Amino acid sequence: xxxxxxxxxxxxxxxxxxxxxxxxxxxxISSRIRLARNLKGYPFTSIATKEQLTETExxxxxxxxxxxxxxSMLYFNLKGLTxxxxxxxxxxxxxxxxxxxxxxxxxxxxxxxESISIMINEEDHLRxxxxxxxxxxxxxxxxxxxxxxKLEEVLPYAFSSQFGYLTAxxxxxxxxxxxxxxxxxxxxxxxxxxEKVFQTLTRIKFIIRGLYGEGTYATGxxxxxxxxxxxxxxxxxVINEIHNIIHEVIKYxxxxxxxxxxxxxxxxxxxxxxxxxxxxYGSSISSQEIASYLSAIRVGIxxxxxxxxxxxxxxxxxxxxxxxxxxxMHNKTLSASERDITRAQYVKKKLNIR
Amino acid sequence: xxxxxxxxxxxxxxxxxxxxxxxxxxxxISSRIRLARNLKGYPFTSIATKEQLTETExxxxxxxxxxxxxxSMLYFNLKGLTxxxxxxxxxxxxxxxxxxxxxxxxxxxxxxxESISIMINEEDHLRxxxxxxxxxxxxxxxxxxxxxxKLEEVLPYAFSSQFGYLTAxxxxxxxxxxxxxxxxxxxxxxxxxxEKVFQTLTRIKFIIRGLYGEGTYATGxxxxxxxxxxxxxxxxxVINEIHNIIHEVIKYxxxxxxxxxxxxxxxxxxxxxxxxxxxxYGSSISSQEIASYLSAIRVGIxxxxxxxxxxxxxxxxxxxxxxxxxxxMHNKTLSASERDITRAQYVKKKLNIR
Numbered sequence: 001x002x003x004x005x006x007x008x009x010x011x012x013x014x015x016x017x018x019x020x021x022x023x024x025x026x027x028x029i030s031s032r033i034r035l036a037r038n039l040k041g042y043p044f045t046s047i048a049t050k051e052q053l054t055e056t057e058x059x060x061x062x063x064x065x066x067x068x069x070x071x072s073m074l075y076f077n078l079k080g081l082t083x084x085x086x087x088x089x090x091x092x093x094x095x096x097x098x099x100x101x102x103x104x105x106x107x108x109x110x111x112x113x114e115s116i117s118i119m120i121n122e123e124d125h126l127r128x129x130x131x132x133x134x135x136x137x138x139x140x141x142x143x144x145x146x147x148x149x150k151l152e153e154v155l156p157y158a159f160s161s162q163f164g165y166l167t168a169x170x171x172x173x174x175x176x177x178x179x180x181x182x183x184x185x186x187x188x189x190x191x192x193x194x195e196k197v198f199q200t201l202t203r204i205k206f207i208i209r210g211l212y213g214e215g216t217y218a219t220g221x222x223x224x225x226x227x228x229x230x231x232x233x234x235x236x237x238v239i240n241e242i243h244n245i246i247h248e249v250i251k252y253x254x255x256x257x258x259x260x261x262x263x264x265x266x267x268x269x270x271x272x273x274x275x276x277x278x279x280x281y282g283s284s285i286s287s288q289e290i291a292s293y294l295s296a297i298r299v300g301i302x303x304x305x306x307x308x309x310x311x312x313x314x315x316x317x318x319x320x321x322x323x324x325x326x327x328x329m330h331n332k333t334l335s336a337s338e339r340d341i342t343r344a345q346y347v348k349k350k351l352n353i354r
Numbered sequence: 355x356x357x358x359x360x361x362x363x364x365x366x367x368x369x370x371x372x373x374x375x376x377x378x379x380x381x382x383i384s385s386r387i388r389l390a391r392n393l394k395g396y397p398f399t400s401i402a403t404k405e406q407l408t409e410t411e412x413x414x415x416x417x418x419x420x421x422x423x424x425x426s427m428l429y430f431n432l433k434g435l436t437x438x439x440x441x442x443x444x445x446x447x448x449x450x451x452x453x454x455x456x457x458x459x460x461x462x463x464x465x466x467x468e469s470i471s472i473m474i475n476e477e478d479h480l481r482x483x484x485x486x487x488x489x490x491x492x493x494x495x496x497x498x499x500x501x502x503x504k505l506e507e508v509l510p511y512a513f514s515s516q517f518g519y520l521t522a523x524x525x526x527x528x529x530x531x532x533x534x535x536x537x538x539x540x541x542x543x544x545x546x547x548x549e550k551v552f553q554t555l556t557r558i559k560f561i562i563r564g565l566y567g568e569g570t571y572a573t574g575x576x577x578x579x580x581x582x583x584x585x586x587x588x589x590x591x592v593i594n595e596i597h598n599i600i601h602e603v604i605k606y607x608x609x610x611x612x613x614x615x616x617x618x619x620x621x622x623x624x625x626x627x628x629x630x631x632x633x634x635y636g637s638s639i640s641s642q643e644i645a646s647y648l649s650a651i652r653v654g655i656x657x658x659x660x661x662x663x664x665x666x667x668x669x670x671x672x673x674x675x676x677x678x679x680x681x682x683m684h685n686k687t688l689s690a691s692e693r694d695i696t697r698a699q700y701v702k703k704k705l706n707i708r
Contacts (some may be wrong), residue, residue, distance in 0.1 A: 067513025265691045270637035270698075283624035337619045344624075 022134020220291025369468030376488020574645025
């Protein structure tokens, strides 16, 4: 028997990574590092039977519990969750869409601050994740490396002296490390510089994409930059390289924001204040739209134009105004049009209006 | 020498017709009746020489002045006005675009409340106009008829016992009367009922069009309904007929507004509050846009949703946020983008914000 956890806890807190306390958090939302690990002697999840998956999940859970790998751990077996709760975990950036759709023994272990998490039986047996506010790659790596070492002491990792850690997908072979930085780039988006950024990053083998992983588009000027391969590079080299690249992008973004501010047509200022007006007064707001408004207001806060909303409140709205969060909040399934109305109401409440 | 009048007076007042005090003024903005008259023995303006136009203008002005036809009259000779001042009079619904473009002796006489006005040397020698708030056809007709009688006592009207009053354009021959009702029909517009209204009115020989006369489109759900011909009908019959038609349109509009209010997706409510938010906070607002926002807020006031703006303030914004009014306010020519910014600033000031 796994522990029974209530997802209600997610309705009364936000992850530490959303507190906007990290370095460069005017532009960098979060830094995430993930490691892919598999167990020797257990079949990869893609070819495992239901029973084998259950066996793997039980084995990993017991080891984590017994050795107190994660302090004050929360543990969710996906089987016990409703569709809304699963989607809630996706919106929370804690599990992948893939994992949310599975009905065999799949699980999520995490610490209370939502900084450290482990997906069990996703594409790999273990997906270790550290998620921090702002640009904190070195710090995140230390925590993740520590977690990885502790697990390796109690679990038999599949490792090849030639290839490194073995993974289900070849792009993760080697260090098995994937770094992903979430950035807010309205300046580059409005001024149509993103195409250049895309081309440059792709050329040097980095991936840039929208907010919810592969195949998605940027919503509200939020992007993820990630490394593409992890074979043949030491972790620290990859971290250094991505650190330098992100700093370049930040510089570029800041320069364009300043140019935009000088625009006599007040395009940016207008966009910011309209977003503010619509969030305050709109009666029905779609999820596509809200990302764009929150993006504008985020810039407004950075530029000192908007003083009565802080970035943390904005981040909370970002997370809690998502479909599954709204439905969990109301404890029922809502149609798209009902969600749009409850979204507008929630935003007003958060902004202390009426 | 004509009197020298300063158009500055228009910056400190609005016409009485904009005070939203007339009957049905939740839907009917204004009632306008116009008469076309020409002088016997003077050539029509389209064939008159510059000298003849001057002669006609001088003659008419002197007669009006000497006989005190209009109490506390304002008089503007178009020649003495800048382009911005001419456009201001168009935006004010006091002269036609045609008259604004002419450089020979053309003039406007009006009373201080802007209810009574006479265009001199437009298409006809005299265009008499009465403009009132809401649906006031009978009242307007009495005032206009009285003005017409007084003028007829001192000016030799061109009149044929067969055709009635002779006019430059055959559609005005007969009574020379043109009635025009300005309506606000957001309910019928949003629910796509306007096509039906157009067809019905056209079939019974009425004209329906946008705010600034022929060839314009409806801006912000505001429409003008006018009669098409004036030959062969007594004035009172035409007035009765248009009165009945307008009452039908009003009933139809009210019914659709009620249906819209029951819409669970809150489409109308959302449109109203977004408009409110954008007017309060936008930094740059185009003239196209503002008409649509003012339209939404007008409905919001009618439905009791918006309580801190009254219809008169809204009407003032409607008039003063037009290009020539904004430029007159700043005493200089402004580019479209500068106007959009000053428009947003003006609106904020009127709504008492920041």
